[in-house]
Amino acid sequence: MVTVQYNPFIPEVHADPYPLYHRLREENPVHWSELLEAWVLTRYDDVVAVLKDKRFSANRRQARNRFVQQAAAMQEQGGPLTGAATMLSSDPPEHTRLRGLVSKAFTVRAIDAMRPHIQEIVDELLDAVQERGRMDIIQDLAYPLPVIVIAEMLGVPPERRDTFKRWSDDLVATLGGPLVAPEVQERARRSAQEMADYFRSVIEERRREPKEDLLSALLAAEERGEVLSEEELLATCILLLAAGNETTTNLIGNGVLALLRNPDQLERLRADPSLTESAVEEFLRYDGPVQATGRVAMEDIEIDGTVVQEGQVAMCMLAAADRDPAQFPDPDRLDVPRQDNRHVAFGFGIHFCLGAPLARVEAQIAFPALLRRMPDLRLATDQVEWGGTFILRGLKKLPVEFDT
Numbered sequence: 001m002v003t004v005q006y007n008p009f010i011p012e013v014h015a016d017p018y019p020l021y022h023r024l025r026e027e028n029p030v031h032w033s034e035l036l037e038a039w040v041l042t043r044y045d046d047v048v049a050v051l052k053d054k055r056f057s058a059n060r061r062q063a064r065n066r067f068v069q070q071a072a073a074m075q076e077q078g079g080p081l082t083g084a085a086t087m088l089s090s091d092p093p094e095h096t097r098l099r100g101l102v103s104k105a106f107t108v109r110a111i112d113a114m115r116p117h118i119q120e121i122v123d124e125l126l127d128a129v130q131e132r133g134r135m136d137i138i139q140d141l142a143y144p145l146p147v148i149v150i151a152e153m154l155g156v157p158p159e160r161r162d163t164f165k166r167w168s169d170d171l172v173a174t175l176g177g178p179l180v181a182p183e184v185q186e187r188a189r190r191s192a193q194e195m196a197d198y199f200r201s202v203i204e205e206r207r208r209e210p211k212e213d214l215l216s217a218l219l220a221a222e223e224r225g226e227v228l229s230e231e232e233l234l235a236t237c238i239l240l241l242a243a244g245n246e247t248t249t250n251l252i253g254n255g256v257l258a259l260l261r262n263p264d265q266l267e268r269l270r271a272d273p274s275l276t277e278s279a280v281e282e283f284l285r286y287d288g289p290v291q292a293t294g295r296v297a298m299e300d301i302e303i304d305g306t307v308v309q310e311g312q313v314a315m316c317m318l319a320a321a322d323r324d325p326a327q328f329p330d331p332d333r334l335d336v337p338r339q340d341n342r343h344v345a346f347g348f349g350i351h352f353c354l355g356a357p358l359a360r361v362e363a364q365i366a367f368p369a370l371l372r373r374m375p376d377l378r379l380a381t382d383q384v385e386w387g388g389t390f391i392l393r394g395l396k397k398l399p400v401e402f403d404t
């Protein structure tokens, strides 16, 4: 008799879903959620197995699940994504083609070359608050940093950044599953349309006059080999924006909160910046920005003795997998020097996050700069406020104080 239920919409669960993930994993690791009309998987091994299994599709439109269909239909009406699949929701061979071109711009080497410029952006953001002795980590650092970086990569002028951020926020807000209100959907549809119109005009400009940006590089490749249609290119630009902003914001926000709640780890990282790389991986594991991703069974598939029927959705709870004691010793402990940290915060298999090198570099620059420049960083509130959705979990605000 199963009593544990997965309901991520209870505020206490959203504020700290990990005790529930543990219960699910122990009592009912392949859990049918009536609420989500999906199987909820919480074991590391099951999550990885589904993500690498070709019998599970990333094309959610095929799902027999009304929320997923609702979201897919909304995307289709959304203007720029009409007809054009993105890599995130396609299977090979389309996935290979759609990802191939963009992946050249996102190699570790290409992103590494951006380090000095990302450092400049972080310094500017921190300069603006340094004298104040207080800041909101989200508003002043975690939120603007990724949008400035990706907007520049796509060749968007600085004066359009705020509009850009609004578009991407509106799109991301639709990832909330059953609780997405019609007005939220309508706003997303309008923003997607505006964003598409904007990109169409920039694409025109870049065709006439290429620049040194990612968009020009994508266009050049498209013109040479007809690899991407214009609609696909548009959908790709929008995907890059939407996929990279709130996620990176949440990595920085959730990571700073984790450090502030674990002062010994904060001290350790401050004293030894060479731990930055492992610390960023640990933030991703400990409280990842993307809690879950779904796949659709293309045939009946058995997982641990339970049959997932063709057309049903398996929700891979990445954040639960990353706290599985069978994979990570002492999983609820934040351990900045943690070794052998094979977390799935960026997913697993062919859809492994394309932007991972960029997100990593941004965080690897932001954390040491913050700890170096803001001594005695401390929380300026007793209660943090969680926002986002059950899939993209992050803070609305994170007020901190520091000595000037």
Ligand code: HEM
Binding pocket: 058, 087, 088, 089, 099, 150, 239, 240, 241, 243, 244, 245, 247, 248, 251, 288, 289, 290, 293, 294, 318, 344, 345, 346, 347, 348, 350, 351, 352, 353, 354, 355, 356, 358, 359
């Ligand atoms: C800490 C920040 C980030 C996290 C935690 C994250 C997480 C993820 C996850 C879990 C997936 C796999 C989804 C699935 O399997 O269904 C994914 C895919 C993807 N991410 Fe990220 N992401 C981050 C930042 C970024 C950035 C900065 C970009 C680009 C600018 C980006 C672009 C993408 C793209 C294009 C995909 C689709 C890849 C594919 O389908 O082949 N992400 N990300």
